[in-house]
Amino acid sequence: MSIKILNSPIFASIQDIGRFSFSNIGVTTSGVMDEYAYFMANQLLENKKDENIIEVYYSNFNFIVNCNTQIAITGAYCEVYINKQLKPTWQTYSLKKGDIVEVSKLLSGCIVYIGIKNGIKIPKQFGSYSTSIKEKIGGIDGRLLKKGDILPIENICSFNKRKISSKYLPKYKEELQLRVILSYQEEYFTKEQKNKFFSSIYTISNEFNRMACKLKGEKIDCEIDGVISEAISFGAIQIPKDGQPIILLKERQTIGGYPKIGTVLTIDCFKLAQLRPNMKIKFKEISLNEAQKKLKEFYNSFS
Structure with a gap:
Protein backbone atom coordinates (compact mmCIF):
# COMPACT_ATOMS: atom_id res chain seq x y z
CA MET A 1 0.00 0.00 0.00
CA SER A 2 1.76 3.11 -1.23
CA ILE A 3 1.98 5.97 -3.65
CA LYS A 4 4.68 6.12 -6.33
CA ILE A 5 6.14 9.37 -7.67
CA LEU A 6 5.96 9.38 -11.48
CA ASN A 7 7.95 12.48 -12.40
CA SER A 8 10.98 14.45 -11.19
CA PRO A 9 9.71 17.19 -8.83
CA ILE A 10 11.54 20.51 -8.73
CA PHE A 11 11.65 20.64 -4.93
CA ALA A 12 9.41 18.36 -2.88
CA SER A 13 9.87 16.91 0.60
CA ILE A 14 8.04 15.32 3.51
CA GLN A 15 7.41 17.76 6.34
CA ASP A 16 5.39 18.17 9.55
CA ILE A 17 5.17 20.90 12.18
CA GLY A 18 8.92 20.71 12.78
CA ARG A 19 11.68 19.45 15.03
CA PHE A 20 12.07 21.13 18.41
CA SER A 21 14.48 21.10 21.39
CA PHE A 22 17.56 20.09 19.38
CA SER A 23 19.01 23.49 18.44
CA ASN A 24 21.56 23.09 21.23
CA ILE A 25 23.24 20.39 19.11
CA GLY A 26 22.89 22.36 15.88
CA VAL A 27 19.77 20.66 14.49
CA THR A 28 17.43 23.15 12.82
CA THR A 29 13.66 23.23 13.36
CA SER A 30 12.71 22.57 9.72
CA GLY A 31 8.98 21.85 9.19
CA VAL A 32 6.35 23.21 6.81
CA MET A 33 6.83 26.74 5.53
CA ASP A 34 3.11 27.58 5.44
CA GLU A 35 1.50 26.27 8.62
CA TYR A 36 -1.94 27.61 7.71
CA ALA A 37 -2.15 25.46 4.57
CA TYR A 38 -0.64 22.53 6.49
CA PHE A 39 -3.15 22.63 9.35
CA MET A 40 -6.03 23.05 6.92
CA ALA A 41 -5.00 19.96 4.94
CA ASN A 42 -4.83 17.81 8.07
CA GLN A 43 -8.11 19.25 9.31
CA LEU A 44 -9.82 18.38 6.03
CA LEU A 45 -8.61 14.78 6.36
CA GLU A 46 -9.38 14.61 10.09
CA ASN A 47 -5.73 13.68 10.62
CA LYS A 48 -3.70 14.38 13.72
CA LYS A 49 -2.86 18.07 13.53
CA ASP A 50 0.89 17.26 13.47
CA GLU A 51 0.65 14.52 10.80
CA ASN A 52 3.22 14.58 7.99
CA ILE A 53 2.50 16.05 4.57
CA ILE A 54 4.17 16.48 1.19
CA GLU A 55 5.41 20.02 0.56
CA VAL A 56 5.85 20.83 -3.13
CA TYR A 57 7.52 24.00 -4.45
CA TYR A 58 6.38 25.26 -7.88
CA SER A 59 3.96 22.31 -8.31
CA ASN A 60 5.19 19.70 -10.85
CA PHE A 61 4.36 16.60 -8.80
CA ASN A 62 2.72 13.49 -10.24
CA PHE A 63 1.95 10.20 -8.47
CA ILE A 64 -0.06 7.00 -8.72
CA VAL A 65 -1.74 5.15 -5.83
CA ASN A 66 -1.86 1.37 -5.48
CA CYS A 67 -4.59 1.24 -2.82
CA ASN A 68 -7.63 3.19 -1.63
CA THR A 69 -6.80 6.45 0.09
CA GLN A 70 -7.91 10.04 0.55
CA ILE A 71 -5.92 13.21 -0.12
CA ALA A 72 -6.33 16.94 0.47
CA ILE A 73 -4.55 19.59 -1.57
CA THR A 74 -4.05 23.07 -0.12
CA GLY A 75 -1.52 25.90 -0.32
CA ALA A 76 -0.78 27.56 -3.64
CA TYR A 77 -3.63 27.59 -6.12
CA CYS A 78 -2.74 25.32 -9.02
CA GLU A 79 -4.16 23.06 -11.70
CA VAL A 80 -4.71 19.57 -10.28
CA TYR A 81 -5.73 16.65 -12.45
CA ILE A 82 -7.03 13.31 -11.21
CA ASN A 83 -7.07 10.80 -14.05
CA LYS A 84 -6.76 13.76 -16.48
CA GLN A 85 -9.81 15.55 -15.03
CA LEU A 86 -9.24 19.08 -13.68
CA LYS A 87 -10.11 19.44 -9.98
CA PRO A 88 -10.24 22.41 -7.55
CA THR A 89 -7.91 22.57 -4.56
CA TRP A 90 -8.59 23.12 -0.85
CA GLN A 91 -10.76 20.02 -0.58
CA THR A 92 -10.48 16.24 -0.19
CA TYR A 93 -10.52 13.57 -2.87
CA SER A 94 -11.02 9.83 -2.56
CA LEU A 95 -8.62 7.77 -4.66
CA LYS A 96 -8.63 4.12 -5.63
CA LYS A 97 -5.88 1.80 -6.87
CA GLY A 98 -4.47 3.00 -10.18
CA ASP A 99 -5.61 6.62 -9.88
CA ILE A 100 -3.07 9.17 -11.08
CA VAL A 101 -2.78 12.66 -9.57
CA GLU A 102 -0.95 15.45 -11.41
CA VAL A 103 -0.17 18.72 -9.61
CA SER A 104 0.45 21.05 -12.52
CA LYS A 105 0.49 24.76 -13.43
CA LEU A 106 0.69 27.28 -10.58
CA LEU A 107 -1.94 30.01 -10.57
CA SER A 108 -1.15 31.87 -7.32
CA GLY A 109 1.33 31.24 -4.49
CA CYS A 110 4.29 28.91 -4.82
CA ILE A 111 4.02 26.02 -2.30
CA VAL A 112 1.44 23.25 -2.66
CA TYR A 113 0.59 20.84 0.17
CA ILE A 114 -0.57 17.28 -0.44
CA GLY A 115 -2.03 15.71 2.69
CA ILE A 116 -2.71 11.96 2.84
CA LYS A 117 -5.19 10.31 5.19
CA ASN A 118 -3.22 9.14 8.28
CA GLY A 119 0.03 10.31 6.71
CA ILE A 120 3.02 8.58 5.14
CA LYS A 121 4.21 5.61 7.19
CA ILE A 122 7.83 6.45 7.90
CA PRO A 123 9.71 6.68 11.23
CA LYS A 124 10.37 9.94 13.02
CA GLN A 125 13.92 11.19 13.53
CA PHE A 126 14.66 13.50 16.44
CA GLY A 127 10.94 13.59 17.17
CA SER A 128 9.79 14.68 13.70
CA TYR A 129 9.06 13.43 10.18
CA SER A 130 10.40 16.67 8.68
CA THR A 131 13.08 16.48 6.03
CA SER A 132 16.04 18.69 6.84
CA ILE A 133 18.23 18.88 3.75
CA LYS A 134 21.11 20.54 5.58
CA GLU A 135 21.43 17.82 8.24
CA LYS A 136 20.22 15.00 5.92
CA ILE A 137 17.67 13.74 8.44
CA GLY A 138 13.95 13.01 8.37
CA GLY A 139 11.65 12.22 5.46
CA ILE A 140 13.13 9.69 3.01
CA ASP A 141 16.84 9.40 3.82
CA GLY A 142 17.00 13.11 4.63
CA ARG A 143 16.65 14.13 0.98
CA LEU A 144 14.21 15.63 -1.48
CA LEU A 145 11.64 13.35 -3.08
CA LYS A 146 12.47 12.02 -6.55
CA LYS A 147 11.02 10.04 -9.42
CA GLY A 148 10.41 6.41 -8.51
CA ASP A 149 10.12 6.97 -4.75
CA ILE A 150 7.53 4.70 -3.17
CA LEU A 151 5.86 6.18 -0.08
CA PRO A 152 4.04 3.72 2.22
CA ILE A 153 0.48 4.67 3.23
CA GLU A 154 -2.61 2.99 4.71
CA ASN A 155 -5.48 1.49 2.76
CA ILE A 156 -8.56 3.56 3.65
CA CYS A 157 -12.07 2.19 3.18
CA SER A 158 -14.31 5.00 4.46
CA PHE A 159 -14.30 8.56 3.16
CA ASN A 160 -15.80 11.95 4.03
CA LYS A 161 -15.73 14.56 1.29
CA ARG A 162 -14.88 17.95 2.74
CA LYS A 163 -13.81 21.35 1.45
CA ILE A 164 -12.77 24.66 2.95
CA SER A 165 -15.36 27.45 2.95
CA SER A 166 -14.44 30.34 0.65
CA LYS A 167 -14.19 32.76 3.59
CA TYR A 168 -11.21 30.78 4.93
CA LEU A 169 -9.33 30.58 1.63
CA PRO A 170 -6.12 32.66 1.60
CA LYS A 171 -5.39 35.36 -0.96
CA TYR A 172 -1.79 35.38 -2.17
CA LYS A 173 -0.86 38.97 -2.95
CA GLU A 174 2.20 40.26 -4.80
Missing part, protein backbone atom coordinates in the same frame (compact mmCIF):
# COMPACT_ATOMS: atom_id res chain seq x y z
CA GLU A 175 2.89 42.80 -2.06
CA LEU A 176 2.84 41.84 1.61
CA GLN A 177 3.04 43.73 4.89
CA LEU A 178 4.97 41.88 7.58
CA ARG A 179 4.43 42.74 11.24
CA VAL A 180 7.66 43.05 13.23
CA ILE A 181 8.44 42.95 16.95
CA LEU A 182 11.49 45.14 17.60
CA SER A 183 13.91 42.97 19.57
CA TYR A 184 17.42 41.51 19.75
CA GLN A 185 19.85 44.40 19.02
CA GLU A 186 17.24 47.05 18.15
CA GLU A 187 18.89 49.53 20.53
CA TYR A 188 21.89 49.62 18.16
CA PHE A 189 19.75 50.99 15.32
CA THR A 190 19.09 54.73 15.45
CA LYS A 191 15.57 56.16 15.30
CA GLU A 192 16.36 57.36 11.77
CA GLN A 193 17.34 53.83 10.66
CA LYS A 194 14.25 52.29 12.25
CA ASN A 195 12.03 54.84 10.51
CA LYS A 196 13.74 54.03 7.22
CA PHE A 197 13.23 50.31 7.83
CA PHE A 198 9.49 50.71 8.45
CA SER A 199 8.87 53.24 5.65
CA SER A 200 10.73 51.43 2.85
CA ILE A 201 9.41 48.92 0.34
CA TYR A 202 11.74 45.97 -0.23
CA THR A 203 11.96 43.51 -3.10
CA ILE A 204 12.42 39.77 -2.54
CA SER A 205 15.73 38.73 -4.08
CA ASN A 206 16.55 35.42 -5.78
CA GLU A 207 18.14 34.34 -2.48
CA PHE A 208 14.89 32.98 -1.10
CA ASN A 209 14.56 29.40 0.12
CA ARG A 210 13.59 27.32 3.15
CA MET A 211 16.53 28.78 5.08
CA ALA A 212 16.00 32.50 4.57
CA CYS A 213 14.65 35.35 2.47
CA LYS A 214 17.09 38.12 1.51
CA LEU A 215 15.59 41.45 0.53
CA LYS A 216 16.78 44.27 -1.74
CA GLY A 217 16.11 47.92 -1.01
CA GLU A 218 17.11 50.74 1.34
CA LYS A 219 20.32 50.01 3.20
CA ILE A 220 19.90 49.83 6.98
CA ASP A 221 22.90 50.84 9.07
CA CYS A 222 23.70 49.47 12.50
CA GLU A 223 26.01 50.98 15.11
CA ILE A 224 27.76 47.62 15.58
CA ASP A 225 29.22 45.24 12.98
CA GLY A 226 28.25 42.04 14.73
CA VAL A 227 27.49 40.25 17.97
CA ILE A 228 28.73 37.14 19.70
CA SER A 229 26.94 34.28 17.95
CA GLU A 230 23.60 33.62 19.60
CA ALA A 231 20.46 31.56 19.10
CA ILE A 232 18.20 32.70 16.26
CA SER A 233 14.40 32.49 16.25
CA PHE A 234 12.07 31.82 13.33
CA GLY A 235 11.45 35.16 11.60
CA ALA A 236 14.53 36.94 12.99
CA ILE A 237 15.66 39.81 10.73
CA GLN A 238 19.42 39.95 10.34
CA ILE A 239 21.11 43.09 9.05
CA PRO A 240 24.46 42.07 7.50
CA LYS A 241 27.20 44.52 6.52
CA ASP A 242 25.57 45.33 3.18
CA GLY A 243 22.49 46.59 5.07
CA GLN A 244 20.04 44.39 3.17
CA PRO A 245 17.61 42.62 5.58
CA ILE A 246 17.54 38.81 5.74
CA ILE A 247 14.49 37.07 7.24
CA LEU A 248 15.41 33.71 8.72
CA LEU A 249 12.97 30.85 8.13
CA LYS A 250 12.41 27.16 8.91
CA GLU A 251 15.83 25.74 7.97
CA ARG A 252 17.81 28.66 9.36
CA GLN A 253 21.14 28.10 11.08
CA THR A 254 20.72 27.69 14.83
CA ILE A 255 23.12 30.52 15.77
CA GLY A 256 24.39 33.66 14.07
CA GLY A 257 26.46 36.78 14.64
CA TYR A 258 24.81 39.47 12.52
CA PRO A 259 22.89 42.15 14.44
CA LYS A 260 19.12 41.71 14.28
CA ILE A 261 16.62 44.57 14.30
CA GLY A 262 13.62 42.44 15.24
CA THR A 263 11.49 39.42 14.44
CA VAL A 264 8.68 38.96 11.92
CA LEU A 265 5.43 37.75 13.48
CA THR A 266 5.37 33.96 12.99
CA ILE A 267 2.02 33.83 11.19
CA ASP A 268 3.22 36.47 8.70
CA CYS A 269 6.20 34.24 7.83
CA PHE A 270 3.67 31.65 6.62
CA LYS A 271 2.29 34.24 4.18
CA LEU A 272 5.81 35.23 3.12
CA ALA A 273 6.51 31.60 2.21
CA GLN A 274 3.96 31.80 -0.63
CA LEU A 275 5.66 34.79 -2.31
CA ARG A 276 8.25 34.66 -5.08
CA PRO A 277 11.37 36.65 -6.04
CA ASN A 278 10.70 40.24 -7.21
CA MET A 279 7.53 40.56 -5.12
CA LYS A 280 7.35 43.40 -2.58
CA ILE A 281 7.65 43.52 1.22
CA LYS A 282 6.85 46.31 3.68
CA PHE A 283 7.29 46.17 7.45
CA LYS A 284 4.98 47.38 10.23
CA GLU A 285 5.80 47.49 13.95
CA ILE A 286 3.67 45.41 16.34
CA SER A 287 3.96 45.20 20.13
CA LEU A 288 4.98 42.00 21.88
CA ASN A 289 1.60 41.76 23.62
CA GLU A 290 -0.30 42.14 20.36
CA ALA A 291 1.97 39.59 18.67
CA GLN A 292 1.35 37.06 21.43
CA LYS A 293 -2.40 37.63 21.14
CA LYS A 294 -2.37 37.09 17.36
CA LEU A 295 -0.25 33.95 17.71
CA LYS A 296 -2.51 32.49 20.38
CA GLU A 297 -5.60 33.15 18.26
CA PHE A 298 -4.02 31.40 15.28
CA TYR A 299 -3.00 28.21 17.07
CA ASN A 300 -6.19 28.08 19.16
CA SER A 301 -8.22 28.03 15.94
CA PHE A 302 -6.66 24.64 15.12
CA SER A 303 -6.75 23.12 18.60
Whole structure:
Protein backbone atom coordinates (compact mmCIF):
# COMPACT_ATOMS: atom_id res chain seq x y z
CA MET A 1 0.00 0.00 0.00
CA SER A 2 1.76 3.11 -1.23
CA ILE A 3 1.98 5.97 -3.65
CA LYS A 4 4.68 6.12 -6.33
CA ILE A 5 6.14 9.37 -7.67
CA LEU A 6 5.96 9.38 -11.48
CA ASN A 7 7.95 12.48 -12.40
CA SER A 8 10.98 14.45 -11.19
CA PRO A 9 9.71 17.19 -8.83
CA ILE A 10 11.54 20.51 -8.73
CA PHE A 11 11.65 20.64 -4.93
CA ALA A 12 9.41 18.36 -2.88
CA SER A 13 9.87 16.91 0.60
CA ILE A 14 8.04 15.32 3.51
CA GLN A 15 7.41 17.76 6.34
CA ASP A 16 5.39 18.17 9.55
CA ILE A 17 5.17 20.90 12.18
CA GLY A 18 8.92 20.71 12.78
CA ARG A 19 11.68 19.45 15.03
CA PHE A 20 12.07 21.13 18.41
CA SER A 21 14.48 21.10 21.39
CA PHE A 22 17.56 20.09 19.38
CA SER A 23 19.01 23.49 18.44
CA ASN A 24 21.56 23.09 21.23
CA ILE A 25 23.24 20.39 19.11
CA GLY A 26 22.89 22.36 15.88
CA VAL A 27 19.77 20.66 14.49
CA THR A 28 17.43 23.15 12.82
CA THR A 29 13.66 23.23 13.36
CA SER A 30 12.71 22.57 9.72
CA GLY A 31 8.98 21.85 9.19
CA VAL A 32 6.35 23.21 6.81
CA MET A 33 6.83 26.74 5.53
CA ASP A 34 3.11 27.58 5.44
CA GLU A 35 1.50 26.27 8.62
CA TYR A 36 -1.94 27.61 7.71
CA ALA A 37 -2.15 25.46 4.57
CA TYR A 38 -0.64 22.53 6.49
CA PHE A 39 -3.15 22.63 9.35
CA MET A 40 -6.03 23.05 6.92
CA ALA A 41 -5.00 19.96 4.94
CA ASN A 42 -4.83 17.81 8.07
CA GLN A 43 -8.11 19.25 9.31
CA LEU A 44 -9.82 18.38 6.03
CA LEU A 45 -8.61 14.78 6.36
CA GLU A 46 -9.38 14.61 10.09
CA ASN A 47 -5.73 13.68 10.62
CA LYS A 48 -3.70 14.38 13.72
CA LYS A 49 -2.86 18.07 13.53
CA ASP A 50 0.89 17.26 13.47
CA GLU A 51 0.65 14.52 10.80
CA ASN A 52 3.22 14.58 7.99
CA ILE A 53 2.50 16.05 4.57
CA ILE A 54 4.17 16.48 1.19
CA GLU A 55 5.41 20.02 0.56
CA VAL A 56 5.85 20.83 -3.13
CA TYR A 57 7.52 24.00 -4.45
CA TYR A 58 6.38 25.26 -7.88
CA SER A 59 3.96 22.31 -8.31
CA ASN A 60 5.19 19.70 -10.85
CA PHE A 61 4.36 16.60 -8.80
CA ASN A 62 2.72 13.49 -10.24
CA PHE A 63 1.95 10.20 -8.47
CA ILE A 64 -0.06 7.00 -8.72
CA VAL A 65 -1.74 5.15 -5.83
CA ASN A 66 -1.86 1.37 -5.48
CA CYS A 67 -4.59 1.24 -2.82
CA ASN A 68 -7.63 3.19 -1.63
CA THR A 69 -6.80 6.45 0.09
CA GLN A 70 -7.91 10.04 0.55
CA ILE A 71 -5.92 13.21 -0.12
CA ALA A 72 -6.33 16.94 0.47
CA ILE A 73 -4.55 19.59 -1.57
CA THR A 74 -4.05 23.07 -0.12
CA GLY A 75 -1.52 25.90 -0.32
CA ALA A 76 -0.78 27.56 -3.64
CA TYR A 77 -3.63 27.59 -6.12
CA CYS A 78 -2.74 25.32 -9.02
CA GLU A 79 -4.16 23.06 -11.70
CA VAL A 80 -4.71 19.57 -10.28
CA TYR A 81 -5.73 16.65 -12.45
CA ILE A 82 -7.03 13.31 -11.21
CA ASN A 83 -7.07 10.80 -14.05
CA LYS A 84 -6.76 13.76 -16.48
CA GLN A 85 -9.81 15.55 -15.03
CA LEU A 86 -9.24 19.08 -13.68
CA LYS A 87 -10.11 19.44 -9.98
CA PRO A 88 -10.24 22.41 -7.55
CA THR A 89 -7.91 22.57 -4.56
CA TRP A 90 -8.59 23.12 -0.85
CA GLN A 91 -10.76 20.02 -0.58
CA THR A 92 -10.48 16.24 -0.19
CA TYR A 93 -10.52 13.57 -2.87
CA SER A 94 -11.02 9.83 -2.56
CA LEU A 95 -8.62 7.77 -4.66
CA LYS A 96 -8.63 4.12 -5.63
CA LYS A 97 -5.88 1.80 -6.87
CA GLY A 98 -4.47 3.00 -10.18
CA ASP A 99 -5.61 6.62 -9.88
CA ILE A 100 -3.07 9.17 -11.08
CA VAL A 101 -2.78 12.66 -9.57
CA GLU A 102 -0.95 15.45 -11.41
CA VAL A 103 -0.17 18.72 -9.61
CA SER A 104 0.45 21.05 -12.52
CA LYS A 105 0.49 24.76 -13.43
CA LEU A 106 0.69 27.28 -10.58
CA LEU A 107 -1.94 30.01 -10.57
CA SER A 108 -1.15 31.87 -7.32
CA GLY A 109 1.33 31.24 -4.49
CA CYS A 110 4.29 28.91 -4.82
CA ILE A 111 4.02 26.02 -2.30
CA VAL A 112 1.44 23.25 -2.66
CA TYR A 113 0.59 20.84 0.17
CA ILE A 114 -0.57 17.28 -0.44
CA GLY A 115 -2.03 15.71 2.69
CA ILE A 116 -2.71 11.96 2.84
CA LYS A 117 -5.19 10.31 5.19
CA ASN A 118 -3.22 9.14 8.28
CA GLY A 119 0.03 10.31 6.71
CA ILE A 120 3.02 8.58 5.14
CA LYS A 121 4.21 5.61 7.19
CA ILE A 122 7.83 6.45 7.90
CA PRO A 123 9.71 6.68 11.23
CA LYS A 124 10.37 9.94 13.02
CA GLN A 125 13.92 11.19 13.53
CA PHE A 126 14.66 13.50 16.44
CA GLY A 127 10.94 13.59 17.17
CA SER A 128 9.79 14.68 13.70
CA TYR A 129 9.06 13.43 10.18
CA SER A 130 10.40 16.67 8.68
CA THR A 131 13.08 16.48 6.03
CA SER A 132 16.04 18.69 6.84
CA ILE A 133 18.23 18.88 3.75
CA LYS A 134 21.11 20.54 5.58
CA GLU A 135 21.43 17.82 8.24
CA LYS A 136 20.22 15.00 5.92
CA ILE A 137 17.67 13.74 8.44
CA GLY A 138 13.95 13.01 8.37
CA GLY A 139 11.65 12.22 5.46
CA ILE A 140 13.13 9.69 3.01
CA ASP A 141 16.84 9.40 3.82
CA GLY A 142 17.00 13.11 4.63
CA ARG A 143 16.65 14.13 0.98
CA LEU A 144 14.21 15.63 -1.48
CA LEU A 145 11.64 13.35 -3.08
CA LYS A 146 12.47 12.02 -6.55
CA LYS A 147 11.02 10.04 -9.42
CA GLY A 148 10.41 6.41 -8.51
CA ASP A 149 10.12 6.97 -4.75
CA ILE A 150 7.53 4.70 -3.17
CA LEU A 151 5.86 6.18 -0.08
CA PRO A 152 4.04 3.72 2.22
CA ILE A 153 0.48 4.67 3.23
CA GLU A 154 -2.61 2.99 4.71
CA ASN A 155 -5.48 1.49 2.76
CA ILE A 156 -8.56 3.56 3.65
CA CYS A 157 -12.07 2.19 3.18
CA SER A 158 -14.31 5.00 4.46
CA PHE A 159 -14.30 8.56 3.16
CA ASN A 160 -15.80 11.95 4.03
CA LYS A 161 -15.73 14.56 1.29
CA ARG A 162 -14.88 17.95 2.74
CA LYS A 163 -13.81 21.35 1.45
CA ILE A 164 -12.77 24.66 2.95
CA SER A 165 -15.36 27.45 2.95
CA SER A 166 -14.44 30.34 0.65
CA LYS A 167 -14.19 32.76 3.59
CA TYR A 168 -11.21 30.78 4.93
CA LEU A 169 -9.33 30.58 1.63
CA PRO A 170 -6.12 32.66 1.60
CA LYS A 171 -5.39 35.36 -0.96
CA TYR A 172 -1.79 35.38 -2.17
CA LYS A 173 -0.86 38.97 -2.95
CA GLU A 174 2.20 40.26 -4.80
CA GLU A 175 2.89 42.80 -2.06
CA LEU A 176 2.84 41.84 1.61
CA GLN A 177 3.04 43.73 4.89
CA LEU A 178 4.97 41.88 7.58
CA ARG A 179 4.43 42.74 11.24
CA VAL A 180 7.66 43.05 13.23
CA ILE A 181 8.44 42.95 16.95
CA LEU A 182 11.49 45.14 17.60
CA SER A 183 13.91 42.97 19.57
CA TYR A 184 17.42 41.51 19.75
CA GLN A 185 19.85 44.40 19.02
CA GLU A 186 17.24 47.05 18.15
CA GLU A 187 18.89 49.53 20.53
CA TYR A 188 21.89 49.62 18.16
CA PHE A 189 19.75 50.99 15.32
CA THR A 190 19.09 54.73 15.45
CA LYS A 191 15.57 56.16 15.30
CA GLU A 192 16.36 57.36 11.77
CA GLN A 193 17.34 53.83 10.66
CA LYS A 194 14.25 52.29 12.25
CA ASN A 195 12.03 54.84 10.51
CA LYS A 196 13.74 54.03 7.22
CA PHE A 197 13.23 50.31 7.83
CA PHE A 198 9.49 50.71 8.45
CA SER A 199 8.87 53.24 5.65
CA SER A 200 10.73 51.43 2.85
CA ILE A 201 9.41 48.92 0.34
CA TYR A 202 11.74 45.97 -0.23
CA THR A 203 11.96 43.51 -3.10
CA ILE A 204 12.42 39.77 -2.54
CA SER A 205 15.73 38.73 -4.08
CA ASN A 206 16.55 35.42 -5.78
CA GLU A 207 18.14 34.34 -2.48
CA PHE A 208 14.89 32.98 -1.10
CA ASN A 209 14.56 29.40 0.12
CA ARG A 210 13.59 27.32 3.15
CA MET A 211 16.53 28.78 5.08
CA ALA A 212 16.00 32.50 4.57
CA CYS A 213 14.65 35.35 2.47
CA LYS A 214 17.09 38.12 1.51
CA LEU A 215 15.59 41.45 0.53
CA LYS A 216 16.78 44.27 -1.74
CA GLY A 217 16.11 47.92 -1.01
CA GLU A 218 17.11 50.74 1.34
CA LYS A 219 20.32 50.01 3.20
CA ILE A 220 19.90 49.83 6.98
CA ASP A 221 22.90 50.84 9.07
CA CYS A 222 23.70 49.47 12.50
CA GLU A 223 26.01 50.98 15.11
CA ILE A 224 27.76 47.62 15.58
CA ASP A 225 29.22 45.24 12.98
CA GLY A 226 28.25 42.04 14.73
CA VAL A 227 27.49 40.25 17.97
CA ILE A 228 28.73 37.14 19.70
CA SER A 229 26.94 34.28 17.95
CA GLU A 230 23.60 33.62 19.60
CA ALA A 231 20.46 31.56 19.10
CA ILE A 232 18.20 32.70 16.26
CA SER A 233 14.40 32.49 16.25
CA PHE A 234 12.07 31.82 13.33
CA GLY A 235 11.45 35.16 11.60
CA ALA A 236 14.53 36.94 12.99
CA ILE A 237 15.66 39.81 10.73
CA GLN A 238 19.42 39.95 10.34
CA ILE A 239 21.11 43.09 9.05
CA PRO A 240 24.46 42.07 7.50
CA LYS A 241 27.20 44.52 6.52
CA ASP A 242 25.57 45.33 3.18
CA GLY A 243 22.49 46.59 5.07
CA GLN A 244 20.04 44.39 3.17
CA PRO A 245 17.61 42.62 5.58
CA ILE A 246 17.54 38.81 5.74
CA ILE A 247 14.49 37.07 7.24
CA LEU A 248 15.41 33.71 8.72
CA LEU A 249 12.97 30.85 8.13
CA LYS A 250 12.41 27.16 8.91
CA GLU A 251 15.83 25.74 7.97
CA ARG A 252 17.81 28.66 9.36
CA GLN A 253 21.14 28.10 11.08
CA THR A 254 20.72 27.69 14.83
CA ILE A 255 23.12 30.52 15.77
CA GLY A 256 24.39 33.66 14.07
CA GLY A 257 26.46 36.78 14.64
CA TYR A 258 24.81 39.47 12.52
CA PRO A 259 22.89 42.15 14.44
CA LYS A 260 19.12 41.71 14.28
CA ILE A 261 16.62 44.57 14.30
CA GLY A 262 13.62 42.44 15.24
CA THR A 263 11.49 39.42 14.44
CA VAL A 264 8.68 38.96 11.92
CA LEU A 265 5.43 37.75 13.48
CA THR A 266 5.37 33.96 12.99
CA ILE A 267 2.02 33.83 11.19
CA ASP A 268 3.22 36.47 8.70
CA CYS A 269 6.20 34.24 7.83
CA PHE A 270 3.67 31.65 6.62
CA LYS A 271 2.29 34.24 4.18
CA LEU A 272 5.81 35.23 3.12
CA ALA A 273 6.51 31.60 2.21
CA GLN A 274 3.96 31.80 -0.63
CA LEU A 275 5.66 34.79 -2.31
CA ARG A 276 8.25 34.66 -5.08
CA PRO A 277 11.37 36.65 -6.04
CA ASN A 278 10.70 40.24 -7.21
CA MET A 279 7.53 40.56 -5.12
CA LYS A 280 7.35 43.40 -2.58
CA ILE A 281 7.65 43.52 1.22
CA LYS A 282 6.85 46.31 3.68
CA PHE A 283 7.29 46.17 7.45
CA LYS A 284 4.98 47.38 10.23
CA GLU A 285 5.80 47.49 13.95
CA ILE A 286 3.67 45.41 16.34
CA SER A 287 3.96 45.20 20.13
CA LEU A 288 4.98 42.00 21.88
CA ASN A 289 1.60 41.76 23.62
CA GLU A 290 -0.30 42.14 20.36
CA ALA A 291 1.97 39.59 18.67
CA GLN A 292 1.35 37.06 21.43
CA LYS A 293 -2.40 37.63 21.14
CA LYS A 294 -2.37 37.09 17.36
CA LEU A 295 -0.25 33.95 17.71
CA LYS A 296 -2.51 32.49 20.38
CA GLU A 297 -5.60 33.15 18.26
CA PHE A 298 -4.02 31.40 15.28
CA TYR A 299 -3.00 28.21 17.07
CA ASN A 300 -6.19 28.08 19.16
CA SER A 301 -8.22 28.03 15.94
CA PHE A 302 -6.66 24.64 15.12
CA SER A 303 -6.75 23.12 18.60
